[in-house]
Structures are given as structure tokens and as C-alpha cells.
Amino acid sequence: MTPLFAAGGWTTVALHLPVLLVAVSLVYSATRHDRWDLILKDALGWGGRMALFLVSLGGLLFVLSSHPDWWPVVMVPVVVGMMVYYAWNSPWYRRLREQREKEQEEKEKAITAAVARK
Numbered sequence: 659m660t661p662l663f664a665a666g667g668w669t670t671v672a673l674h675l676p677v678l679l680v681a682v683s684l685v686y687s688a689t690r691h692d693r694w695d696l697i698l699k700d701a702l703g704w705g706g707r708m709a710l711f712l713v714s715l716g717g718l719l720f721v722l723s724s725h726p727d728w729w730p731v732v733m734v735p736v737v738v739g740m741m742v743y744y745a746w747n748s749p750w751y752r753r754l755r756e757q758r759e760k761e762q763e764e765k766e767k768a769i770t771a772a773v774a775r776k
Contacts, residue, residue, distance in 0.1 A: 675712070679705050 680701075687700035718736070722729050745751060 679708055683708065 683701040683705035684697065686704055687697045691697045691700060718732065721732055
């Protein structure tokens with residue numbers, strides 16, 4: 659007689675995935691914090707992001723496997739979104755934004771100093 663979960667397939671993945679998400683989130687958070695409140699807060703954030711990523715990836719794969727002719731409609735926004743995300747978070751653009759913020763702060767300081775002198 660085969661044990662209940664030894665048959666493999668989708669059921670074992672579906673049953674082990676939540677346990678793995680909790681374990682990975684807790685271990686990752688515990689490597690960065692010492693206090694339990696910070697560990698649990700960070701673990702909830704990481705677990706939520708991982709779960710959202712896996713659910714969205716599963717949904718995307720489901721749509722593409724159910725409707726193979728929809729792949730351009732689905733993939734164009736995904737690719738454009740990824741390009742915008744990586745361009746926005748690139749080190750070059752981040753430095754440019756920080757430089758512009760610094761220049762703006764300097765202008766505001768100069769204006770407030772000029773107003774204070776009058």
C-alpha cells in the first residue's frame with residue numbers, strides 16, 4: 659500500500675509549498691534581525707512577496723497554456739512592465755534621480771537663505 663502523499667504529483671507540491679514559504683521567509687528574516695518582532699514582520703513581507711510572485715507566475719502559465727494564441731497579448735505588457743521596472747531601478751537612473759533631488763534641495767536652501775536675509 660502506498661502512503662498517502664508518496665504518490666507524488668501536484669498534491670505534494672501544493673502541500674509542501676506553504677511550509678517551504680514559511681521556512682524560507684523565517685530563516686531569511688532571522689539572518690537579518692535579532693528581535694522576534696522584526697523577524698516576524700520581515701518574514702511576513704518576504705512570504706507575501708514570494709507567494710504573490712508564485713501565484714502570478716502560476717496564473718500567467720495557466721493563461722498561456724489554456725489559450726496559446728493569447729501569448730502576445732499577455733507577454734507584451736509583462737515585458738514592458740519588466741523593462742520599466744528595471745530601468746527605474748537601474749543604478750544609472752537612481753544616481754540621476756538622487757542628483758536631481760540634491761540639486762533641488764540646494765535650490766530650496768538658497769531660496770530660503772535669500773528670503774531669510776531680506
